[in-house]
Amino acid sequence: MSFVVKRRLALLPTDRSLSGALGLARGVDVLGLREAKKDRTRFQLLEAALDLIARQGFEQTTLNEIADAVQVSPRTLLRYFPTKEDVIVSWVDEGMAVLREGLEARPPGESRPEALLAAARDMLAAYQARGGFFLVIERAIATSDTVAARKQQMMEVLARDVSAILAEREDGQAQHGEARSSLIRDVHVGTVFAIIRASIRSWVGTNGGRPLPDLFDEAACAVRFVET
Amino acid sequence: MSFVVKRRLALLPTDRSLSGALGLARGVDVLGLREAKKDRTRFQLLEAALDLIARQGFEQTTLNEIADAVQVSPRTLLRYFPTKEDVIVSWVDEGMAVLREGLEARPPGESRPEALLAAARDMLAAYQARGGFFLVIERAIATSDTVAARKQQMMEVLARDVSAILAEREDGQAQHGEARSSLIRDVHVGTVFAIIRASIRSWVGTNGGRPLPDLFDEAACAVRFVET
DNA sequence: CGACAAATGACATAGTCTGCCAGCTTATCT
DNA sequence: AGATAAGCTGGCAGACTATGTCATTTGTCG
Numbered sequence: 331m332s333f334v335v336k337r338r339l340a341l342l343p344t345d346r347s348l349s350g351a352l353g354l355a356r357g358v359d360v361l362g363l364r365e366a367k368k369d370r371t372r373f374q375l376l377e378a379a380l381d382l383i384a385r386q387g388f389e390q391t392t393l394n395e396i397a398d399a400v401q402v403s404p405r406t407l408l409r410y411f412p413t414k415e416d417v418i419v420s421w422v423d424e425g426m427a428v429l430r431e432g433l434e435a436r437p438p439g440e441s442r443p444e445a446l447l448a449a450a451r452d453m454l455a456a457y458q459a460r461g462g463f464f465l466v467i468e469r470a471i472a473t474s475d476t477v478a479a480r481k482q483q484m485m486e487v488l489a490r491d492v493s494a495i496l497a498e499r500e501d502g503q504a505q506h507g508e509a510r511s512s513l514i515r516d517v518h519v520g521t522v523f524a525i526i527r528a529s530i531r532s533w534v535g536t537n538g539g540r541p542l543p544d545l546f547d548e549a550a551c552a553v554r555f556v557e558t
Numbered sequence: 559m560s561f562v563v564k565r566r567l568a569l570l571p572t573d574r575s576l577s578g579a580l581g582l583a584r585g586v587d588v589l590g591l592r593e594a595k596k597d598r599t600r601f602q603l604l605e606a607a608l609d610l611i612a613r614q615g616f617e618q619t620t621l622n623e624i625a626d627a628v629q630v631s632p633r634t635l636l637r638y639f640p641t642k643e644d645v646i647v648s649w650v651d652e653g654m655a656v657l658r659e660g661l662e663a664r665p666p667g668e669s670r671p672e673a674l675l676a677a678a679r680d681m682l683a684a685y686q687a688r689g690g691f692f693l694v695i696e697r698a699i700a701t702s703d704t705v706a707a708r709k710q711q712m713m714e715v716l717a718r719d720v721s722a723i724l725a726e727r728e729d730g731q732a733q734h735g736e737a738r739s740s741l742i743r744d745v746h747v748g749t750v751f752a753i754i755r756a757s758i759r760s761w762v763g764t765n766g767g768r769p770l771p772d773l774f775d776e777a778a779c780a781v782r783f784v785e786t
Numbered sequence: 787c788g789a790c791a792a793a794t795g796a797c798a799t800a801g802t803c804t805g806c807c808a809g810c811t812t813a814t815c816t
Numbered sequence: 817a818g819a820t821a822a823g824c825t826g827g828c829a830g831a832c833t834a835t836g837t838c839a840t841t842t843g844t845c846g
Contacts, residue, residue, distance in 0.1 A: 362843080362844075363842095363843060363844085364792075364793080364842085364843055364844075367793090367842095367843090368793085392831085392832065392833090393832075393833070393834090394832090402794085402795090403794070403795045403796075404795095404833090404834095405794075405795065405796075405797095405834095405835095406793080406794055406795070408833085408834065408835085409793080409794085412834090413833080413834080414832095414833070414834090475711055475715075476711075478711065478714065479707040479708060479710055479711035479714075480707055482707060482710040482711065482714065483703055483706060483707035483710060486706070486710065509760060509763075509764060510776065512760070513756055513757070513760045513773065513776060513777055513780075514776075514777065514779075514780040516752075516755075516756035516759060516760070516777075517752055517753055517756045517777045517778075517780040517781060518780060518781070519752075520749075520751075520752025520753070520755060520756055521748075521749045521752050521780075521781050523748075523752070524744075524745055524747075524748025524749050524751070524752050525745055525748070527744075527748055528741055528744035528745045528748055529741070531744060532737060532740070532741045532744070535737075536737060545741065548738065548741060548742075549741055549742065549744075549745045551742075551784060552741075552742040552745040552746060552749075552783070552784055553745060553746070553749050553781050553782065553783055553784060554781065554782040554783075554784055555780070555781055555782075556779060556780055556781060556782055592811085592812060592813075592823075592824080595812095595824095596824085620800090620801065620802090621801075621802070621803090622801085630825085630826090631825070631826045631827075632802095632803095632826095633803095633804095633825075633826060633827075633828095634824080634825055634826070636802085636803065636804085637824085637825085640803090641802080641803080642801095642802070642803090
């Protein structure tokens, strides 16, 4: 029996689908009752987790508490999210994943720095467009080192994907050894992610006082990419 | 009862002190019997962990196995290292921590990029000087996402410290708002860490084929720091 | 409605990590 | 050297995360 008072965060109307919450298109017209319920549960779990974590911190909040708040068994919670950290972090991951598509959609003629910066900026614009959604999530992440580590890890995976996309996009232009060109590519990608991270940190630190894309532009001025 | 055959990795003679293993000066002339024993146990735990992980992977290797191999109780293992991941990762942390001192030792007149790059290069030179030591560790880290995440976290903490050192080093020169200057500082620090990570990855990927400082120099050419 | 598939909950289990206490070893002082 | 204090170790109990399994419930479709 749980006596936790459920305080709605009102991030979004709960009758809205999960896909809608992220502002992501999911090829769906009408979700079946089943899928709608799943979407709703998934989002409720996020809400409960954010609420509890905001009050108690991440490590002090147990799986049981989160599950109880949504009246779901802990076993079920772990079927929705592979780990406790993922309850929070997977949303950021979904948000950032648009970087992949964005990058692939850039015109082929564009230089690597142009494409990278443009795609990253677009992603952060979408990030910003979700209102306080990601701001709340980022704040929750910032309260725990282990969650922050997990987010970093996901961004690392994303960085590899981005690097791979660039490699394919630019094949045939390799004028140096493979090792050297991938080294430099990794530096470029890593630098863009450094800009992204710094922007987000500043954004969170000032409670979203300034638009994220603006911060990104400002941050991007701090470095210049040297092309081979 | 454990039947694990103890295979020496022969990274270092075991009669050498832990401090020596890292090539770090620790204000010590003669370690007491107690401390010497602790150093030896700590290093044996690393050896056992590296050995087991190389064969079975990180998650498949339990605390019990590692502890058994050194004939120590699991409880004691966790007194030496706060978590299982730290058995491996804490060494990298100690190795990287020289970046702090190195940065503080840079001449005050130096520009931020100069100081950052020089300190980072020195750190990697020390890294390289330890021979295969860090190479083995990095390889073990690369086999598991959770360990990699933990390493990221430690580097994140280090990055904050570095940023703080820079902030203090440059106070009085602030000509923009505090928020803006810390944003740009974070980008600079993050970029240096991107260079470091890319170098290490390339180093590990080629099994240490080329000297780490050389890779660093090459990687550093890929970006240029814009001051103020 | 009835058959089928999916989702859920209720165990059981492994493994990580912490607190606690008793027993032993090392260091220190007389 | 001997006694006392301090530190180290091992074993035990307990909380929590995470995974596998199986019976039950719920949604879907003919």
